[in-house]
Amino acid sequence: MKSNYEKFKSVCSILEKYSFDKSKLIPILQATQEEYKYLPQEVLTFISSALNISPANVYGVATFYSHFSLIPKGKHIIRVCDGTACHVKKSESIIEALRKKLNLNNSQTTTKDMLFTLETVSCLGTCGLSPAVVLDGKVYGQMTPSKAIALIDQIKE
Amino acid sequence: MDIDLETITREFANSRKDIKKRIIVCAGTGCVANGSLDVFETLTSISKQIGVDIHIELKEEIKDTLISKSGCQGFCQHGPLLNILPQGILYTKVKASDVKEILEKSVLQDEIIERLCYHDKDKVCKGQEDIPFYTKQNRIILKQCGVVDPEDIREYIANNGYKAAKKACIDMTEKEICDELIKSGLRGRGGAGFPTGKKWDFTRVQNSAKKYVICNGDEGDPGAFMDRSVMEGNPHSIIEGLIITSKAIGADEGYIYVRTEYSLAVSRMQKAVKDARDIGILGKNIFGSDHSFILHVMEGAGAFVCGEETALIASIEGKRGMPSPKPPIPSQSGLWGNPTAINNVETLANVPIIINYGADNFKKNGTQNSAGTKIFAITGNVLNTGLIEVPFGTTLKHVIFDIAGGVPDEDGNLSEDNFKAVQIGGPSGGCLTKEHLDIVLDFDSLKTVGAMVGSGGFVVMSKHNCMVNVAKFFMQFTQSESCGKCVLCREGTLQMLLMLTDITEGRATVNTLSLLEELARAVAIGSLCGLGKTASNPVLSTLRYFKEEYDAHVKDKKCPAGECVKLLNYQITDKCIGCGLCATKCPVRAISGKLKERYKIDVPKCIKCGVCKDSCKFDAIVRS
Structure with a gap:
């Protein structure tokens, strides 16, 4: 199992790339999904804390768009x-x-x-x-x- | 930055002056799917072996044959397409194995390989000038798509590109640009048909230090792909349109919102924006004027409703893409509360043409209230599917029978009787039938018969398509794409879908039909945005023109077109000689039997896909 540091390292650099800008939530989620292949719950919570918006808000956006997946996909x-x-x-x-x-x-x-x-x-x-x-x-x-x-x-x- | 377009044009022409022949391989999504990139690779590798002096995408050295890729040429069904200039040869369905012969015969010499040409009945068509699909069109917006290399800004400039932007930035005032657009009569190509010039003028007069322009490239209508083609084939025309818009309304920042499913369009737009920025066409003080403009490309995340302007704006702001009530309209309060002009891709591609050649020239095409040309995506059961551009005012008949070549039946025979209906304008549009074949296509005339131009998707249906199933299909689409904000849209589309499912599966009663119609009208009234307002159109128009098909499903529990699988059964008759072919073809192994004896279908296992019937050589399988 990956250590927590390893796990959140990639999302940190994604957040930095978008300068922790709330309005860039969709590109951030896109990049996150690209990296993790889906949107793991703990990563979504991490993003919401980092952007200072509610987890419900992030969850709302992640479930609204069909491109995002909250469950892992097949090979x-x-x-x-x-x-x-x-x-x-x-x-x-x-x-x-x-x-x-x-x-x-x-x-x-x-x-x-x-x-x-x-x-x-x-x-x-x-x-x-x-x-x-x-x-x-x-x-x-x-x-x-x-x-x-x-x-x-x-x-x- | 002042950019000398003439110098770039001259240098570009100079770099190509020794090119004697040019091979263009179509690299639109359709041709790529059919293997055009293999053809391109083979071209470049083989040509070296057999000594054709070629050179790809033009680098420093000069050689006499140029191979390049192009955007979509529209004749998608016959892809991969390969053009040879200056002879104007167009080869269709080219395979990598044909490349050697093409190089030896048509590039090194001038011989035409008839086998690869398009055949119009018995006539061999050498190039676009001979193919009815092209000759019966009027390609203005699409003219450059399929010729210019979409990834080379210099080629766009060399073809009069960015001239209109320069003229707008330097020689015209904001009001003059708006007035010219109003005079041209250009109406938005995204569906609603609102006059573009008026929209700009209204945004222009808003008193605000910050304004935005947005290009709506969220083309979600199933069956429409003209915007994708323009973004892939001529991305700089859109950027040029946006620069002119930004000048007209006084904006200094803009977004191009592209649907995520269009990965090629996203990357081409990104490259085009970067190239324009690098060369100085985007940025501060464009063409040495006091106008500055920066542009971002934003990729959507898969939500059809984001094609609606207020939803799209919410999406750029990083929110759920839900529409908001109008007024205020985006021209007053759009992106982050600032005045915003939001235009469709095809609309913007028209703008440089209007500025370059004038409103009066533009109006020469089209009808009085619908000026110019329109791109339609023609698909479904027609001989030639693809993208076509015709002036407004062309008849439906001309498009379906002359350009698209007519409607074939299951055996490929053409006859006017095969035509049943055409669905215009996607899930928001309506169906038109035989009686409407002579109707002219423009914004207003289609509305009078319950359809709309919409984004311009044409799906042609033959007598083998069930209209109830078509209505159900669209309802499925709108139901799943409804954002859920308005109760009538959210719940109403679901209930309509359930009713339509009942009808296609034989559970409906006569009451279902009247209830369906009543609900359809209610949803149209009780929804906020265009998605809900038009969600009922497919149901209402099929009920209007194909009532007898609904009745057959409800009363006789039959599907006249033989498409509703729950009302169907496949049987093997005594014509069966027991060859076993159907059993090997069946994807779910529902057919069994002994060789030389009559085979049997295991009904519960059967998914009614019809493969067995199609494969049987003795017509021994019947559908009932």
């Missing part, structure tokens, strides 16, 4: 686009197929082995390639349920 992140264009090209069937493949029920997004997180996004702006799936930052266009499952199998190998 590989699959984001299925469910924007209008992808939706009319049947992105739902891809989501369903992936859920079954990864054994996720409706409320779960991350697999038990912490290998995969399945998310939907409202629009990636790659409507010309619909339906689109993003796996670890790489966009795959014109997907089908079977192609999506093949992607998972490839990673598992």
Whole structure:
């Protein structure tokens, strides 16, 4: 286990970079999430004390924006686009197929082995390639349920 | 700082005078996803082997072929795109394995590889001048996207860039700029269509020592990506627009707020701002005038409602992005209580054009109340998806059938009968049907039929799309994006979603429909911001034009388009010869059987994705 000093060292330098400016809360949280991969509760409390704002305030912002996550995510992140264009090209069937493949029920997004997180996004702006799936930052266009499952199998190998 | 644009232009032209050919690889998000960066890498590595004298992104030495990347060229479905200038060749769906042939035939010689050209029916189209998708457009804002290198400020300057900013800073007064904008009739391209000049003038007359300008790049409407393309393809045009805005209203600081999902746009904007600052176009005493302006790029954090101006301002201030009541409008009291002019990306990209060529020239395009051109993102079930720019006043028919090439059915055959509806303006817009095909596109005419230009997303639906499901889809979106401030929006969208879910899953009664309509009207009245006010539009417009589809779901428990999975069943008929192909294709292994005997679908396991039906070569699988 990391010592407390180690744990908060990175958030300290992030706070310093933004000169402890309250109005920079969103960029601070973005940088923090980049560093820790999610927003751990104790780090959020730390940020609120350092900026002299209430933890409720920080929590409010952290939960308002969908980009922030308060729970750890899986090693590989699959984001299925469910924007209008992808939706009319049947992105739902891809989501369903992936859920079954990864054994996720409706409320779960991350697999038990912490290998995969399945998310939907409202629009990636790659409507010309619909339906689109993003796996670890790489966009795959014109997907089908079977192609999506093949992607998972490839990673598992 | 005084910057000599002419010298930069001259030096730039000089550095390129020995370039005989130029290869442009589209590096917009769509083409990158299709592998355009591989094509680019292969180009640079192979060309050395086969002796093409190339050189990338122009460094000090001069060679005679230039390879560069560009922003989105709009023809996304056929990407990766590769242009060769000056011949004007446009190759589509280029793969890394095609690169060698392209270099040998089309760069070293002038031969055209027909296989890589776009084919319009049987006609081979050599370049943009032959492709109906391009020839039927009127590209003004998008003209530079796809040609200039978005990461090279000098190329922007060499193409008349920052001239308008200089003119505004040195030769024009604040009032003159506002008057020119008012005269041009430019209306905000973000959705509401408010006259830009009036907004500026109102901000200008506010008595305040500190004012701000903001560029709204939080393009969240699903199905719209014109702002992304401009930010990726021509970021300096936005900066130039912002400089002119700041001068017009007397602001010295500004923000560009970009959606976090657009990572490429964020990095291109950041680079462009840095380059402009380094060269002295942003900073103190721009062009030697007494006008100073600094600009920040802020990345959003994933909240659709932040596209609403007061919510966006709250977000920049580091708060939850919730809208606040108007008045006061941002022009009076915006960022940190100061007067703020907030404009959309596409609006700002129009500004330098108006200042350079005058309001009268600008008004030559468009209709009386909607001047200029508009970029539409056309997606869904059409032959050619992508970005198009047409003058206001173009008909819907022209856009869908002439530019986008029409609506194909499941087998790819084109017919006007396949067209069912088009959703305009995203989750706030409405659906238009066959009877509206002749309607002209402008701010006012669309409102009369219950739709809106919105941000300009067009999603075309064919007869295989269920309109109830479309309404449900949009409701899901608005429900999850509602910030929760107004009760009617927060609870009303949830209740509407539950009702729509009941309808698509066969649990609804006739009462559900009247209740749905009543609630839809109430939500529109009882919400503060545009999100809630327009959340009901998809429901109301589908109820208006596709009532019979709702009735079929409610009364007969059937989905005529065959899309609502709960009302569907797949069956294998006796046409099955037992080849087993469907069983291997099924993603959830719900199909089993013995070879050469009829296979069976395990209904509880089936997710109704339709893969089996698509893969069966004997039409033995039916949907009912």
